[in-house]
Amino acid sequence: xxxxxxxxxxxAIAVGCYLLATYWVxxxxxxxxxxxxxxxxxxxxxIEKGPPEGLDAVIRRYEQLNPRVKVEQVLVPGGGxxxxxxxxxNLIGGTGVDLLEYGYWLDGMTDIPARYFAPIxxxxxxxxxxxxxxxxxxxxxxxxxxxxLIVQQVTAPVPGQFYAATLTEVSTRLFCNRDLLREITGGxxxxxxxxxxxxxxxxxxxxxxxxxxxVYTLAGSRDNANWLLQFLMQxxxxxxxxxxxxxxxxALNAWDELGHYLEGRWTYDSPxxxxxxxxxxxxxxxxxxxxxxxxxxxxxxxxxRGDSLFIFAGTWDGxxxxxxxxxxxxxxxxxxxxxxxxxxxxxxxxxxxDGGGGTSMELYLNKQSxxxxxxxxxxxxxxxIEGNQIFTDHSGWLPATRFVKVPxxxxxxxxxxxxxxxxxxxTIIGSNVAASLDRNMHLLTGPVGSVDKFVEAMAxxxxxxxxxDLQKEISNRFLAIRPQDLQITALxxxxxxxxxxxxxxxxxxRLESSQTQTEAxxxxxxxxxxxxxxxxxxxx
Amino acid sequence: MPVPTPFPRRAPRWRWCLLLFVPLAAxxxxxxxxxxxxxxxxxNRDAAVRLSRSRESQTRARRLAEATVAIDxxxxxxxxxxxxxxxxxxxxxxxxxxxxxxxxxxxxLYQVHFQQLDLPRAAALxxxxxxxxxxxxxxxxxxxxxxxxxxxxxxxxxAPAERIAAAAALRPRLQEKELGRDLDxxxxxxxxxxxxxxxxxxxxxxxxxxxxxxxxxxxxDLIVMIGELSMRTGDYAQARAYFERYEREVSYNxxxxxxxxxxxxxxxxxxxxxxxxx
Numbered sequence: 001x002x003x004x005x006x007x008x009x010x011x012a013i014a015v016g017c018y019l020l021a022t023y024w025v026x027x028x029x030x031x032x033x034x035x036x037x038x039x040x041x042x043x044x045x046x047i048e049k050g051p052p053e054g055l056d057a058v059i060r061r062y063e064q065l066n067p068r069v070k071v072e073q074v075l076v077p078g079g080g081x082x083x084x085x086x087x088x089x090n091l092i093g094g095t096g097v098d099l100l101e102y103g104y105w106l107d108g109m110t111d112i113p114a115r116y117f118a119p120i121x122x123x124x125x126x127x128x129x130x131x132x133x134x135x136x137x138x139x140x141x142x143x144x145x146x147x148x149l150i151v152q153q154v155t156a157p158v159p160g161q162f163y164a165a166t167l168t169e170v171s172t173r174l175f176c177n178r179d180l181l182r183e184i185t186g187g188x189x190x191x192x193x194x195x196x197x198x199x200x201x202x203x204x205x206x207x208x209x210x211x212x213x214x215v216y217t218l219a220g221s222r223d224n225a226n227w228l229l230q231f232l233m234q235x236x237x238x239x240x241x242x243x244x245x246x247x248x249x250x251a252l253n254a255w256d257e258l259g260h261y262l263e264g265r266w267t268y269d270s271p272x273x274x275x276x277x278x279x280x281x282x283x284x285x286x287x288x289x290x291x292x293x294x295x296x297x298x299x300x301x302x303x304x305r306g307d308s309l310f311i312f313a314g315t316w317d318g319x320x321x322x323x324x325x326x327x328x329x330x331x332x333x334x335x336x337x338x339x340x341x342x343x344x345x346x347x348x349x350x351x352x353x354d355g356g357g358g359t360s361m362e363l364y365l366n367k368q369s370x371x372x373x374x375x376x377x378x379x380x381x382x383x384x385i386e387g388n389q390i391f392t393d394h395s396g397w398l399p400a401t402r403f404v405k406v407p408x409x410x411x412x413x414x415x416x417x418x419x420x421x422x423x424x425x426x427t428i429i430g431s432n433v434a435a436s437l438d439r440n441m442h443l444l445t446g447p448v449g450s451v452d453k454f455v456e457a458m459a460x461x462x463x464x465x466x467x468x469d470l471q472k473e474i475s476n477r478f479l480a481i482r483p484q485d486l487q488i489t490a491l492x493x494x495x496x497x498x499x500x501x502x503x504x505x506x507x508x509x510r511l512e513s514s515q516t517q518t519e520a521x522x523x524x525x526x527x528x529x530x531x532x533x534x535x536x537x538x539x540x
Numbered sequence: 541m542p543v544p545t546p547f548p549r550r551a552p553r554w555r556w557c558l559l560l561f562v563p564l565a566a567x568x569x570x571x572x573x574x575x576x577x578x579x580x581x582x583x584n585r586d587a588a589v590r591l592s593r594s595r596e597s598q599t600r601a602r603r604l605a606e607a608t609v610a611i612d613x614x615x616x617x618x619x620x621x622x623x624x625x626x627x628x629x630x631x632x633x634x635x636x637x638x639x640x641x642x643x644x645x646x647x648x649l650y651q652v653h654f655q656q657l658d659l660p661r662a663a664a665l666x667x668x669x670x671x672x673x674x675x676x677x678x679x680x681x682x683x684x685x686x687x688x689x690x691x692x693x694x695x696x697x698x699a700p701a702e703r704i705a706a707a708a709a710l711r712p713r714l715q716e717k718e719l720g721r722d723l724d725x726x727x728x729x730x731x732x733x734x735x736x737x738x739x740x741x742x743x744x745x746x747x748x749x750x751x752x753x754x755x756x757x758x759x760x761d762l763i764v765m766i767g768e769l770s771m772r773t774g775d776y777a778q779a780r781a782y783f784e785r786y787e788r789e790v791s792y793n794x795x796x797x798x799x800x801x802x803x804x805x806x807x808x809x810x811x812x813x814x815x816x817x818x
Contacts, residue, residue: 248768
């Protein structure tokens, strides 16, 4: 082939490729520039099977209803370090997306809401327009959630203010490998009490010894163990929580428990705490040795391999477990203790709460969002009856909105109003306390561990961990209330200029009221810290 | 050649009467109002920019807006706060609403904004404002803050019961219903925080409930608190009324399970009380 022909052929191929690419760009690919003038982004860490699909379906419907707005879903791995670093660095750099998932229990992140999230109280007190024509048509948005957004309120930087809308209700459940249960016991009868669980665990151990298979009653990991500890401690501590309930609210907040610790009203050496820890040790010995070195993914794989009969997990893992398992997965509630239980029976008040306490996958509005109205509008749709139904149907997660129909396949996740909780579980009450627990958990659950060793170690680290966490509670609240002075003044001045506007004085009054409540909390916490400093208490 | 002015050189003798039509504090101009709107939406930086670019004259309203925005201008420095305080002090010398707002914000600077807080100074500023302009909203709000300082933070009085009595003495001066409610709520909670008899807290909490208007968790907590404290103090009828109200109005909260258990316990207590009477 002559060089002239080769050159022509080359040019022809290049022109052909160019024309093909042009055709592709204009006919097949997404437009280079969005035809929708507004783009909002929603970031979350729920990358398990279910939620991304659910949110995608919600977005598709929302975009049909709102041709002006494009919504993008940003998936960031894990509620762990990756998400934390991503969240903080983007917020500091002013590149945070419009709506962000956040959890009060995220380690070292308690200052985030006060610094970067905008309250949506005004909108929450008005009906959600997307509920028009439904039973929730005239109901304030905040009251359309199955829990009245109680967790959001309790953890809000300022009491009385709403900061987030939620998409799902979570509970903790025992997921069971039905085939393995039949192989071990010859039947499919599930345990309903701790006594029955103990009997079944003995059968599992005997089966493993007999067959030489490394089968355990519970799949183990640090995360799953932490969830179990929360459930057990919250239940075992109920009588003590009631004794310490000085305000008569029948529920203790994290800062209450931190303050009570400094006042010497509880320690991990308290009889109720010891009973809860004893039960935790007993149950955790049915997990694979060394499980504390694994994260939840390892426990999921252990369960999916058929190496454990149960996995104790949140319903957030439900869709993954049920779609990935090669065996039928049954869902039951964790067996409850009874008043005659040898370990915790003495402190039995009633069934321990295993869900129903609050809704989750909370999405917060970034203060720096360039499109706050559109972002709030999307939140409204996602948590309306229609939007949340779409989310539920496509995610396999429970709804957070009242009147949304729960599909038969996830009915077992619903927690009826039949169990008790008195607030926080004495574990995740502050990031330093939680980290101290994490560091010392091996002393409780390890093969040579014991309740005594754990209690002794915690007695050493808790006073300073509690102080630091309480200090953080105070400094976070200062962060929240200082800018409110500006808002209160602004609302006052605006109201003075437009006396006919009734909303302005009301907004101001609500902000003043919640600010006053926050300040009272600050002073109470400061007094608790000061007294503990004087008396050196918190070690009793 | 003289510069033309919109007014005649010699104003009529009755010109002073025009002052009657000037409100005590002139309403904010467009730029200032826009800035306030931005502040209300948490956009303080944008508000500062709006004010700095404004060509409007330096009115008291604008000076208040600038001083307010400066309080939270990032990075917050003590120099800026001191400059804002000086401006607020100058504005507070008047007797209009702007003066009252400025006086209140001065108190707030000493109470929560300065690096070195000076709570007695904040309390003194709130007292001064309440004496000077007692009916102003800002003075009334200052009294609530003074109540909090008295309850928990000021060195004197130091005994809890005396603190509560001193804060309660402020209560009659609060004319605004919602602010009175907020102080009532804090008086009740302070009684319980200090471990004083719950019976002393109940009147304050009941007054807060009568005023109404609380929302969300604060409201839910108040209802359940009154129910529980009434039960503890033996007022079973009142306890029942509040627990039943909670059950009716807040059924979505898991706490309702405990409230139902309390109602069962209450029934047993009521029975025992009836039998004891026989």
